[in-house]
Amino acid sequence: MKKNKQNKRHVYWNPYFGGFLLGILILFTFYITGRGLGASGAMKSGVVTIVDTVAPTHAENSAYYSKFINDDKSPMNTWLVFEALGVLIGAFISGGLTGRISWRVQHSPKITSKRRLAFALGGGILFGLGAQIARGCTSGAALSGMAVLSTGGFITMLAIFGSAYAFAYFFRKNWI
Amino acid sequence: MGPLIPNGVIPAEWDSIIAILIGIVFGFVLEASGFSSSRKLAGVFYGYDFAVLKVFFTAALVSLIGMYYMDYLGYVDITQMYVHPTYLWGAIIGGVIMGAGFVAGGFCPGTSLCAVAIGKIDAIVYVVGIMIGVFIFSELYFLFQPIYEGSFMGNITLVDSFGVNPYWFIFLFTIVGIILFAISDKVRTKVKKIFY
Numbered sequence: 017m018k019k020n021k022q023n024k025r026h027v028y029w030n031p032y033f034g035g036f037l038l039g040i041l042i043l044f045t046f047y048i049t050g051r052g053l054g055a056s057g058a059m060k061s062g063v064v065t066i067v068d069t070v071a072p073t074h075a076e077n078s079a080y081y082s083k084f085i086n087d088d089k090s091p092m093n094t095w096l097v098f099e100a101l102g103v104l105i106g107a108f109i110s111g112g113l114t115g116r117i118s119w120r121v122q123h124s125p126k127i128t129s130k131r132r133l134a135f136a137l138g139g140g141i142l143f144g145l146g147a148q149i150a151r152g153c154t155s156g157a158a159l160s161g162m163a164v165l166s167t168g169g170f171i172t173m174l175a176i177f178g179s180a181y182a183f184a185y186f187f188r189k190n191w192i
Numbered sequence: 193m194g195p196l197i198p199n200g201v202i203p204a205e206w207d208s209i210i211a212i213l214i215g216i217v218f219g220f221v222l223e224a225s226g227f228s229s230s231r232k233l234a235g236v237f238y239g240y241d242f243a244v245l246k247v248f249f250t251a252a253l254v255s256l257i258g259m260y261y262m263d264y265l266g267y268v269d270i271t272q273m274y275v276h277p278t279y280l281w282g283a284i285i286g287g288v289i290m291g292a293g294f295v296a297g298g299f300c301p302g303t304s305l306c307a308v309a310i311g312k313i314d315a316i317v318y319v320v321g322i323m324i325g326v327f328i329f330s331e332l333y334f335l336f337q338p339i340y341e342g343s344f345m346g347n348i349t350l351v352d353s354f355g356v357n358p359y360w361f362i363f364l365f366t367i368v369g370i371i372l373f374a375i376s377d378k379v380r381t382k383v384k385k386i387f388y
Contacts, residue, residue: 028232031246034225038247039254041217046259047267048202048210050195051274053218055302059319063326080333098208102215103302104309109216110223111310119311122230124388129314136230136314139297140304140321141328143290147301148329149339150286152276154300157283159248161276163255165349165358168278175287180295184237187295191234192386
């Protein structure tokens with residue numbers, strides 16, 4: 017029984033099946049809302065909310081935060097924040113069904129978890145910065161952009177994967 | 193005719209509920225495809241696991257083909273769809289920075305949320321990192337503003353930019369996808385297996 021459970025943890029969907037369903041979902045999202053999916057937008061809303069709560073005058077005077085602050089509603093009351101909550105719920109259900117839920121730091125046996133966490137933090141900072149400059153991340157700019165043949169979406173997709181392959185050599189110790 | 197909410201077929205009050213439902217499916221599909229594991233995601237850059245390429249490319253093709261089919265059959269009006277705007281240098285520079293972050297941290301924002309949901313501590317740190325990155329951008333906005341707002345080309349598509357026929361483009365793009373899938377399977381048999 018235990019072995020069975022152990023095996024199931026590493027069984028994922030066929031990637032073409034997952035990709036097909038994801039494609040259908042993007043299509044459905046465009047059909048219903050006229051826009052695509054997103055992920056980094058919710059984290060931006062989180063930052064705007066925190067800054068607006070801690071230092072409201074600073075947030076209102078800032079050229080960037082003020083774009084997302086509205087007197088009528090909280091910056092958390094956006095489509096992308098609700099969608100991100102859904103992502104957490106959906107992933108939790110899937111992980112729960114397959115027994116993948118546990119507190120852990122996942123890293124290659126060749127590196128320490130401290131190193132993994134340091135690189136995760138640095139990678140996150142870069143991704144957060146890049147996603148603001150490009151106005152969207154892999155979901156919002158690349159994937160949803162490509163679904164409607166957006167030129168910017170294709171450029172962002174090529175830039176993300178091109179640069180990740182270019183930099184892969186320098187980070188190889190972390191993964192292989 | 194779609195899109196349903198902008199055209200008033202579904203009342204706008206449903207927006208947030210639909211957002212949560214779509215998010216649940218999005219999170220479920222990503223997690224079930226293995227995107228909550230940074231080591232699986234990073235595999236695409238080292239050739240030991242091509243799940244990212246396969247899922248991502250299949251999703252792009254299915255949504256693209258479906259979109260143009262639905263437009264052709266009259267279920268949606270593709271001109272009403274929100275097209276991600278093109279800021280040429282912003283897209284390139286932002287994308288390059290994101291690529292470095294991807295291979296350093298092993299996640300992108302959507303996949304990190306999935307990993308947070310199943311308790312990966314590295315993903316929680318990654319999300320904190322993203323928020324710090326957004327904070328740095330906002331505080332130093334005056335530095336980034338020229339890139340952020342410069343080289344704006346409008347909400348253009350490849351059809352506007354290069355005058356390509358969308359149907360031919362999608363057909364060729366599909367063939368490129370199939371070739372990439374075949375190559376990735378070849379590469380994977382040659383690369384040393386990694387267990388994670």
